[in-house]
Amino acid sequence: MAVEREKIYDCEVKRRRMKEGGGYEPFWKVKSVADALADADTEFRCKDCGGAVKLLGKNSKTGGAPYVEHKDPLDSAYCFGGIIFKKATDGREAKQSAHPVE
Template sequence: MAVAERERFYECEVKRRRVRATGGYEPFWKVKTIAEALEDNDTEFRCKSCGGAVKLFKRRSEDGPATHIEHKLKSDSEYCAEGLYFLKATDGRQPRPSSSPVH
């Protein structure tokens, strides 16, 4: 029996804060590798291509898959330029932003 193909992304956007010129802080999204994000204790992630919600999968053993993220919603994967379902589609669809983006 073949193992099911899974999405695996190793980069994402993480929510950060920076000082606003007028004072206070403002949120912004920064592209990082998953390893960097975990090392920096980041907690909010989204897909760097479509802005959709992602879930984090940590490596559980030495011979297991590397720590990575996958789209939470199949609809995001179907229309994200990096999504597994988008890449396998043969209907000529065009990539688009997530219908439920993470802000």
């Protein structure tokens, strides 16, 4: 029996923008994982909980779209987009990651 994987196709990527008065400031922008890879983005986090994610499927030979999944099972358990949260039947509420990516 195949294990169902968490597949999140949209994430946040870290970008930079000009600050008023000069210099740059970081900010997070929501993108599809495929677009983020095409744009050569390198820093990713979950768009729902801000938790750390790992990039998977970018070299898929089966034609599947690239995706991310939570690194921490606790993030998946309490993230609106997490597979464990979606399968839970205990009435839990979604919350931000205990260790968000800054």
